[in-house]
Amino acid sequence: MRRLVLIVATAVVASAGAALAVVPGIPAPVVNLGQPEDLRSALIAVHAYVEKRRAPLRPLLINVTTPPMPTAAQAIVDSHDPLQVAARMLATVRLVAHAREQAEAVRAVDILIGKRLRERLFKWLEEHSSCDGEEEKKVAEGLKAVFGEDKPDLPDPGACSDFFPYSNVDSPSTSNDVTIKINADAGRRFEDARAKVDPQNWALCSPGGWKKTCLVEVRNGMVVIDSNTGDPKCQTSPPAPGSGYLDEILFEDAVCEGKCQIKMLLDVDATRTGNDKYLLQYNWKQQLSGTPVLVVDDGHLKITKDGNRVWVDSEKVVGFTSSSNAALVYAVLGAVDISAHLQRLVCCP
Secondary structure (H helix, E strand, C coil), X not given: CHHHHHXXXXXXXXXXXXXXXXXXXXXXXXXXXCXXXXXXXXXXXXXXXXXXXXXXXXXXXXXXXXXXXXXXXXXXXXXXXXXXXXXXXHHHHHHHHHHCCCHHHHHHHHHHHCXXXXXXXXXXHHHCCCCCCCHHHHHHHHHHHHHHHCCCCCCCCCCCCCEEEEEEEECCCCCCEEEXXXXXXXXXXXXXXXXXXXXXXXXXXXXXXXXXXXXXXXXXXXXXXXXXXXXXXXXXXXXXXXXXXXXXXXXXXXXXXXXXCEEEEEEEEEEEECCCEEEEEEEXXXXXXXXXXXXEEEEEEEEEEECCEEEEEEXXXXXXXXXXXXXXXXXXXXXXXXXXXXXXHHCCC
């Protein structure tokens, strides 16, 4: 697959007769790739930037001018192409494997995966150095490792006296869905936990997961847009967190610990049964922006009182437009302690 990508990239950046550039005395063609306009052109720029520094294509690409790598990286991150997530990983692997001594490449990787993960990746590579010549494979292994170790910073165990979770991630081969199930036994009063897991508090309790969450205003069946921000307008007098409400619409600006930025609308219902059960249900309504593109974002979060403790049951299903995005998200989530994200809500001070 990598050989095919390089052949395609080379064909695009080389003009007619460019192959003659490898013949002594014949100059390499001068090609300016210009500013990337989409995911494909941004990836070609990354490949050209890397290959012009490596044998055997260096003589052919020596006179190819590439856009700044931070520009190419930003074009990849901003793309709405279904392969955007995979492209971020591919560009990261190529730049780190072959150009991490270049400040320009380092800045690009910071855009692709975030500075914190990039620094941890570099540290992992230093600790696992080898001379086997398979640098891209080593970087890919390191990238998987640091994603797997990337857990939210939590006071242990937060406002709970303790937190005992069990989690499972599954992705059926017959669909583009990823299912995330988490159960937990937590030492916290039911009344306190119920208010904190309300989606209105998600951004407050888990700022690494969400930049903003709120119930939105609706007029004549239409979501009201804030003229100052362009985002849905938050209700000025929303229901109290943890209370019951039906047929509300939630706006979430999710940032996924720096791995995404997705703005979504979800239909949400929150019901209370007596003084010992709370059930939050949500369903995909509309994706406003960001990648990867979701076609399903459904789930529930149930809390049951058990004396001075609570039992938490959470299930979330996310569906993608492509199997490649589903496979990548499944691989990343399978290596991450996702229960820590639920702990951040349940045990929020």
